[in-house]
Amino acid sequence: MLYQPLPIVIAQIIEGLLSLYFWIVIISAVLSWIEPNPYNPIVRVIYSLTEPVFDFVREHLPVIFSGIDLSPLVVIIVIQILSQWAVPRLADLLVSV
DSSP, X not given: OOOOOHHHHHHHHHHHHXXXXXXXXXXXXXXXXXXXXXXXXXXXXXXXXXXHHHHHHHHHSOOEETTEEOHHHXXXXXXXXIIIIIHHHHHHHHHHO
16 A cells, blocks of 8 residues: 555654664663764764663663663663554554544
């Protein structure tokens, strides 16, 4: 089917953006283990996309356990909840209107 209703397209775009951000969070977590050059432009973009969200999570949920920062895990869980539950409900709601 070439053309889909607009609410379905919106839901697919949101789901795609959540999936992209999921992978950016994973890459950021891996980069935090290997400590790459902080002046690398790719590293700077990844950190600029993830650190504000991580800081928000750290501010509201102190999730540092034995020196391990669990804020990326919290962000991944929230992304999965949004992707698996909220986006389909939003699409259903928009289609039913």
